[in-house]
Amino acid sequence: MTIHNATVFCDESGNTGANLLDRDQPLFVVGGWLVNDNCHEMAEGLVEEAHKLLHPPDGELHGVRLLHTSRGIMGMRQLIRALLMVYCAPICQIIEKRFLLAVTLYEFYLDVRFNKNTPTSIDNDWEQKHVFGEAVYRLPDDLLTQFAQTHSSLDKQLVLETLRDITRALTLQSDDDLASLLIGSIPYIDDIIDYHKFGRTHFDSITLNAPNVASFHMFFHSLEQIGREAEIPRLTLIHDENPQFQNTFQKVFEHFRDDPRDDSYREGPWSQVFLGFRSLKDLRFANSKNEPLLQAADIFTCMLHKYAVNIYKGIPNSPTLTEVAGMFLKEPPECPAIVRIITSDQFCTKLKTFK
Structure with missing residues (x-):
């Protein structure tokens, strides 16, 4: 044949x-x-x-x-x-x-390289990742819009404010485990921002978003x-x-x-x-x-x-x-x-x- x-x-x-x-x-x-x-x-x-x-x-x-x-x-x-x-x-x-934005949000704050609360096993735990995506998906529109602006600007103050607003909202909707994991990224915010800025040296943020x-x-x-x-x-x-x-x-x-x-x-x-x-x-x-x-x-x-x-x-x-x-x-x-x-x-x- x-x-x-x-x-x-x-x-x-x-x-x-x-x-x-x-x-x-x-x-x-x-x-x-x-x-x-x-x-x-x-x-x-x-x-x-x-x-x-x-x-x-x-x-x-x-x-x-x-x-x-x-x-x-x-x-x-x-x-x-x-x-x-x-x-x-x-x-x-x-x-x-909307779901793509939700996945982008938790991956932004839960990268195992920059969040010691994130278990390394999560990289291959697709079911858990989907659960996280569903939790973020349920957040109010204004918070997801705020994150979209944060992800585009990579302004440190906005990154931290958005993180705190999101963790409070997740706690209110009983997604405490995810909120706790996200908080683990706070000591590494500078590293997260630097990593994403480096990734944009060849591509503009509009294209990547x-x-x-x-x-x-x-x-x-x-x-x-x-x-x-x-x-x-x-x-x-x-x-x-x-x-x-x-x-x-x-x-x-x-x-x-x-x-x-x-x-x-x-x-x-x-x-x-x-x-x-x-x-x-x-x-x-x-x-x-x-x-x-x-x-x-x-x-x-x-x-x-x-x-x-x-x-x-x-x-x-x-x-x-x-x-x-x-x-x-x-x-x-x-x-x-x-x-x-x-x-x-x-x-x-x-x-x-x-x-």
């Missing part, structure tokens, strides 16, 4: 920069299609057929625009089903921004894992052009791809981190107008994003959106999608409940 090289076409939906508490855009989706070289021509042909059916005014399929009409939604559904029939594999991550980089980081490690397990000799990732982030994306990608250690470790229940890539070798950026399968990635991520946001806001979904989402979000999966849902338990349950 010949094992072919493959390309992943990737796009994002729900970008609101560093505002992780945006009520209008509470979720961030990154995903696309893994296409084997031997299926590439057929897959592009299916996108061209969708063009003939939908007649996009500027010659490009845009998921956000197509979602406004029933004809557009049906055309998106048809294209997704057709791509599955030619063995294109959909891959995506659905991230709740946005969900894009963290999501992309998890996504390309997922692709490396897929490539290894499927024994794909060479996997290429093509991302839609993104002037704000692509320089950072390239640096982060090359940092892990070129690491000489050839090792791996678990970063969390969602991601295996690889130091040195064996399969995922290339990252490129392209204009979706010139890459039909980037348009297919846009359609896939837009449909899942729209469905998930409607669930989040309590808005009824159309039968077509529900049908498409059900193909990828039901457990066990009914297609070869690799979907990572990084959210609070409450929202994850809602997302996977189909009536």
Whole structure:
């Protein structure tokens, strides 16, 4: 059996920069299609057929625009089903921004290197980390907003004030154990701030605080894992052009791809981190107008994003959106999608409940 090289076409939906508490855009989706070289021509042909059916005014399929009409939604559904029939594999991550902010908060103050109260065993205790994330997730919006500003500025006084406000709030909601652990970071605040300032010598705080980089980081490690397990000799990732982030994306990608250690470790229940890539070798950026399968990635991520946001806001979904989402979000999966849902338990349950 010949094992072919493959390309992943990737796009994002729900970008609101560093505002992780945006009520209008509470979720961030990154995903696309893994296409084997031997299926590439057929897959592009299916996108061209969708063009003939939908007649996009500027010659490009845009998921956000197509979602406004029933004809557009049906055309998106048809294209997704057709791509599955030619063995294109959909891959995506659905991230709740508020939960991502909660995880960032406890990791900021509970880093085992700078908090002697934090047990070293926590690095591999994903269930406990998730419990901590849920506790911080329940904090009032004003406190999470305060931490977001703290994380961006790294002002020492604000870092300490935020820590004290958060520990008081956690105690009030009976999360005393977490509050006690967080207090252990007080003697090491200078070290925490210096560490994060050093990490920003190459990247601005707006870029680092946005969900894009963290999501992309998890996504390309997922692709490396897929490539290894499927024994794909060479996997290429093509991302839609993104002037704000692509320089950072390239640096982060090359940092892990070129690491000489050839090792791996678990970063969390969602991601295996690889130091040195064996399969995922290339990252490129392209204009979706010139890459039909980037348009297919846009359609896939837009449909899942729209469905998930409607669930989040309590808005009824159309039968077509529900049908498409059900193909990828039901457990066990009914297609070869690799979907990572990084959210609070409450929202994850809602997302996977189909009536």
